[in-house]
Amino acid sequence: MRWHHKFPLRLRSLFRKNNAELDLREELQFHLQNQIDEFVAQGMNRQEARGAALKSLGGVEQIKEECRDARHVNFLDNFLQDIRFGLRMFRRSPGFSVLAILCLTLGIGANAAVFSWIEGILFRPYPAVTHQERLVAIGGTSRADARGTPLSWPDYLDLERSCTLCETTFVSKITGTTLSIGDRAERTIGSIVSANYFDAIGVHPILGRGFLPGEDVGQSAHPVAVISYKLWQGRFEGDPAIVGKTQRLNGVMHTIIGVAPEGFYGTFVGWGMNFWVSASMEDIFEAGGYKLEDRGARWIEAYARLKSGVTLEQAQQEFAAISARLEAEYPTTDRGRAIRLWPLWQTPFNNAGTLLPTLEVMLAVVVFVLLIACANVGNLLLVRSFARRHEMSVRLAIGAGGARLWRQLLTEGLVLSFFGATGGLLVAYWCRHLLVLLFPARAGVAMYLPGELDWRVLALSSAVCLLTTLLLGVVPAIEAGKIDLANALKMEASGVVGGRGRAWVRSGLVLVQVSLSFILLVGAGLLLQSLLRVRTSNPGFATRRVQSTAVDLVSGGYDATRAEIFREALLERVRALPGVESVAFARMTPLSYGSFSSSPIAVDGYEPPQEESPTVEYNEVGPDYFVTMGIPLVAGREFTRADDEKAALVSVVNETMAERYWQGRNPLGDRVQVKGRWLTVVGVAKDSKYSSVREQPKPFFYVPIRQNLISSGTLHIRTPLAPQAMATALAREVHALDSNLAPYEVITLQEQLDRSTSPQMVAVTLVAVLGGLALLLAAIGLYGVMSYAVSQSARELGLRMALGAGASNLLRLVLSRGLALTGAGVLLGAGTALLLTRLLGNLLYKVSPRDPLAFALAFAVITTASLAACFLPAWRATRTDPARVLRD
C-alpha cells in the first residue's frame, strides 16, 4: 500500500513497458517449461506434453491481461493510447482539426482574455501591492449622492483612529502636474498619499525611502516626492544619485526621496502613477486651497485593508457606527453623510466602477461565444461520429464496453480542448493589453489597463477547458451509446431532407447557435444605438465649434498675480486670431476627469430640511464664458470684465439650482452664501452636463474667475477652424508671451465628450466584434448541417428530380429547411434576448432594452447570413444527378 513502493512499480510498468512485458512473458514461459517437464516425467512425449501444458495453463493472453490489470497500468495506458489515437485521427483529417481547434481557440481565448481583464482590472488591479484580497475602497455618501463622494481629511483621520477592524487605511488621490525636465514639458500624473502609504501597501522603494510618519501634516510642510521606476528610467535617465535631487512640481521645489520598484503602478485603476507626494502638499496640487483642517472640504479617496477574517459586512457596520458618531459630533459639515466601503471591483472613484458594467457584459458575451464555438465543434464531431459508426461498432463487437468508448471519446475531446486552450491562452496573452488600445489615445498620459494572467485565471481557463471537453465528448458519446450493433454493421439507410431522427441533435445545436448569435446581435445593436445617442446627445453646450486647451502656469513657476496678467494677455492675442469668434477661461472643462470645486451653500429665504446640508458644485469662469460655450442664459447677464476683485461678488446659477433653492421665486438679485462669502445672483443659465453626459440635471453655479483665486485654467475657444490649425496658432501666441511655455493638446468639446464615453465605445466595439464572430461561427454551423443533410439525402433528391421536381423546387426545399431552423433559432433568441437585454442596464442610454429597431436589425442580419450559409448546399442539391444516385 505504500506509495513509495507502488509508485516506482507503476512508473516502471508504464515507461519501461517493454521490459515489464518481457518479464511477464518470461515468467509464464518458465511456468510452461516446468509443466512440460513434469508431463514428460509422467511419460508423455514432448509434443503431447507441450499441448497438455498449454491447455492446463489456460489462455496465456488472458492471464497476461489480468496481470496488467493487477498492475493498474491499463488505466494510464489506455489514456495514453487514446491520446495517441486521438492525435492520429486529427492528423488524418487536418481540415476538421484546424477548424475545430480554431473555433475552440477563439472561444477559450476570448474567455481567458476577459478573465485576465477582470482579474487585472477588478480583482487584483494593483501589481506589487500585498494582500489585495482584503483591500477595500472607502468613500462617502450623502443623501443626494449614494455613490462615492470623496472624504475630508479630518473625517478620514477620525475614521483611521476609530476603525478596529482595519489592519491599515491609506489615502491615494489622483493628481497631475506638468513635468519640465530640461527643455521638455510633459503632462504626468501622480498621487497625493498619506504618509503611511508605502508601508500600508507593502511596496518598498528600491532607492531611498518612502514617506515618514508625520510627513502628511501641515500646509506645504514636506515638499518631498517618490517617483516611479518608469519616470526614473525615462525622464531622469536612471540617474543612480537621483535621491536627494530636486524637481519642480506644480511650481514648488520637491526633493526626490525615493524610487518605487519596477512594476508598481500605484493604486488607481486606469492610469499608471508617476510620482507620489504626501498629503501635506495638497494645497499645491489641489484646487481650493489648504484643506487638511477643513472637515467640509471633501477631496480624498482612500482604501482600507481589513484584518484577516473580517467580512465586508462587519467592517461596513463599524463604518456606519463611526459615521453616525461623526454626524452627531459635526452636524454642520457631516449631516446626512456617511462613510462606507466598496469592494475593489466596485471602487466608485476610479475606472473600476466605469468598466465594471462593460466587463460584466463582456463576460456574458464571451460565454456565449464559447458556447457557440462548442456547438460548432460538437457539430463537427457529430458528423465525424457518423463517419466513425463503423469503427465504433467494430470496437463494441470485439468487446469494448460502453464506458471504454466514452472514455475514448472524452479523451479525444480533451485532446481537442487542450489544443484549443493552449491557443486560447496565447490569444489571451496577446490580448491582455488590448483594452487600453480600444480607448482613444490622449496626449501625454498613457492609460494603464493590464490583464493579469495569474494562476487564478489559468485555473478558471482550465475549468472552462474541462467543461468544453465534457460538452465536446458527450455529444459523440451519446451517439455512440445509441449504436445498435446488429443494425450498425449493415449499411445505413439514407436520410431525407427535413427527415427527423438523429439529425435533431445537430439541428438543436445549430438552433442554439443561431439564437445565441441573435442575442449578441441584438446586444450589439442596442449598444451601438446608445453610443450614437450618447455621442449626439445635446450636453447643453456647443460641442463642434468649441475647442479647449490649457497652459500649465503653475509648473511654469507663475504666481497668481503673474498668472492673471498672462491670462489677460493670452486672451487678447487669441481673440485677435483670425477665425476665433470668442474665447474664455474657466477652471474646468465639463466632462473632464478632474473635480469641480464644491461648497456648502446657504440661500436667502431657503430653510434646508433638518437632515440636509446642501453642497453644490461650481466652476470658476471668465468673461464671455457662456457665449463661448453656447450655454444660453434664461435670465440676467453673464460675467464681464467688470466683475473683478474690486467689484461686488456675483454668481450665475443654473435652472435646477434656481428651481430647488428659490422654488419659483426670481433668484436675480438674491444672495447665496459660498465658502462664507455672500454672492449676488446676476444670471440664470440653462442646465447642461457637467461631469458626465449621463448624469441627471443637478444644481450647479458659476463664479467669476477674477473673484476666486485660481492658479491654472482651461482656455475655451469658439472657432470654426480645425483643432490642428488652432493648435499651431495657439502655440505661437503662447511662445511669444513666454518661450518656456507650451499649450496642451487642443481638442473640440465633442472629442472631450467622446472620450468621456469611451467605456461605451469599448463595449460596443467588443460586443460587435464578438457578435460578428458568433455570427460567422453560427453560419458555419448552419452551412455544415445543411451540406450534410443534402449529401445524406442525395437519394431522395434524385428521386424527386426523377419524378419531375425542377431545380427551383429543390432549391426552395433546402432553403426553406435552413430558414426554418434559423426562424426557430431567432424565435428562441428573441425570447431570451427580451429577458436578457435588461441586464445591459447602465450601458444603455436613452434606448429601451426592447428597442424594436435593434431586434429588426439583428433579424435582418441573421436572415441574410443564414440565406448565404444555406445557398451553397441548396445549389449543390440542384446539381444532383438523378441517374447516378438512383443507380448507386
Next chain:
Amino acid sequence: MAKPTDLVQGTLDLLILRTLALEPMHGWGIAQRIRQVSGEVLQVNQGALYPALHRLEQQGWIRAKWGESENNRRAKYYSLTPDGAKYLRQEHAQWKRLSLAINLVLETP
C-alpha cells in the same frame, strides 16, 4: 487433470504469503508447494496465481527478483516483505478465528 477445489476468495493470497514466508519461491514452485502441502487437495489455478502474484507485488506485500531455478532456468522469485509478513500474521489470525467459528457451527450437534 482433476478439477481443482475452488478456493475461497482471498484465501489464495493467504496461501501464497504463507508459502513465501518459508523461503523465496517462483510461481511454479508456489503452486507445487501448495498442492503438496495440502495433500493434493488444493490445486492452484494458474490463471488466478499470476494475477494474484502481480497484485500482491503491487500492494507491496511481496517483491520479485530474477534468479536461477533448481533446473538452471531463469525464474522470477518472489519473497515476503516486512509489510507482507505483518499482513500475513493479521490475516492468519483472522483465518484461525473464522475457521474455528465455522467448525463450531458445523460440529455442534
